[in-house]
Structure formats: C-alpha cells, structure tokens
Amino acid sequence: MSLNKITTCLWFNGQAEEAANYYTSIFKNSKITHVQRYTEAGKEIHGQEPGSVLVVEFKLDDHSFVALNGGPQFKFNESISFQVDCASQDEVDYFWKKLGEGGDEAKRQCGWLADKFGVSWQIVPTALKEMLSDPDRAKADRVTVEMMKMKKLDIATLRKVHEG
Template sequence: MPRITPNLWFDTEGQEAAEFYVSVFPNSRIKHISYYGEAGPRPAGTVLTVDFVLDGQEYTAINGGPEFTFNEAMSLLINCKDQEEVDHYWNKLGEGGQEGPCGWLKDRYGLSWQVVPAALGELLEDEDQGRAQRAMSAMLGMKKIDVAALHEAADRV
C-alpha cells in the first residue's frame, strides 16, 4: 500500500510550525526543507515545503499562500495514555491557540487537535450504559478532558 502523508497548508509559517510540532512530540524531526526557485510564485529562496516526522508519522508543511486555511473539518487526534499526557499536549499545543469543547483545541497556527485520554474511550464503551452516558455528559461539558472528573461522573449514582 502506498504511504499516506498528510500535507498541511500554511501561508508562510510552515517551517516555524514544523519546528514547533517536532519540539512537542517525542521521536520527531525535520527531514527536509525545499525552497521556491526562480519560477516562483514566491520569491526564490523562500521555504516551499518542510517534510517532518512526528513520532513515526510523516507530514509535509507547504507554504502555499493565504488562499486556504485550516478548519475543524480536519483534526489530528492524540491518543493519550493518562492525564499527565493530556496535560502535556493540551498545554504545549494550546500555547497561543484556542481551547474548544470536548478535548479539541486549535494551535497557534489554526490546526485542530483532539487530545483524548484512553480512559474516555473505555468509559464510553462501558457495558453499563448508565455509566457510559454519565461519562459522555461530563465530557460534553469539558474543554480539556479531566480523567478523574470523568470517572467521578461515571460512578455517580
């Protein structure tokens, strides 16, 4: 099967964004930077693309211009093992960004992320539908997901 690489469109901040993302995630690095040449449409020597890896997943950032911007129709999901990981990614990615509901946030570049603890999926799939629904109700009232509060809500009788 061919490899699928998400291509993230930026106006001019593709390299800055890629450098930020690789600073947030372990086992991450910039692989390659390409530049516009004399043919344009941007000035020669301006960054065109940045190929980077976030913990094994490859991405490309392209400085394509202001014509397209990110929206919530596309987001990147971070499956976190616990509250400590949720806090880490929420705090780092949220710097200069915007918090959304239910574990969603937009980073300073406008890219949407879902920061989700493993406990959320476990609670929502609980065989006891009452527990699952109480956890869902609690999650719907949160911005950053709070694992202890989810469990407390699920166990409330």
C-alpha cells in the same frame, strides 16, 4: 522523501518551517526530515522569492507530514483534526498546554483545541475511550454528558462520573 503510502499535508501561508519546528519540539520521536525551497522556476505562477521555504517534511511519532507554504488561499478549520491519545492526565495536560499556546480559546471544547496556526487537535485520554465503550450504557452516557461540559478533559472527574 517519505516512503509512507499516506502523508498528511498541511497548507500554510509562510509559516511551514515555524510550524514544523513547533510540532517537532512538542512530540517525542519527531524530526524534520527535509526542507525544499522555492527556486526561480515557476516564479511567475507561485510568486514566492527564490530561496524561501516551499515545503518542510517532518515526522511526529513516525507519522509523516508535509508543511507547505502555499499562500493565503486556504485556512484550517475544525472539519479536520489530529487526535492525540494520552495514557495519563499528565500527558493530557502536557499536550493541552503545548498545543494550546497561542491558540484560539473560543475553539476549545470536549478535548478539542486549535493551535496558534489554526490546526485542530483532539487531546483524548485512552481512559475516555474505555469508559465510552462500557457495555453499561448508563455509565457511558454519564461520561458523555460530563465530557460535553469540559474543555480540557479531566480523567479523575470522568472516572468519578463513570462510577456514579
């Protein structure tokens, strides 16, 4: 069981174990820490087969998550996303490709993407944060306008626009 004060819980419809395996394969320093299965107890309410996965606890770079097989009642949407800070374009490219595999192409804009489970991710180069914080508002504004045109963020293009 997690000892963190805050744990992110993601609601799935039968895909909790698949999702946890998928995410832990992408992020370094990640692992599945516990799998809990449904039992006969409460079956008249939850309707799940005993032995099927109820929750999977896992960590992505020491951030605790629980993947819950709760049923079809709820779906992911863009109002919640996970931001992945990337030190280089290679990192941006890696996470964009890995998390974007099988995801909704229509939901890609400004570094955001939805993965194959519908979970939203922001793949953000740390250089972008620096450029957007530039006290020279003209530089920061040019970067903002260029970023809005992009799907996957391109650091070299953003730097070029930043410098004018």
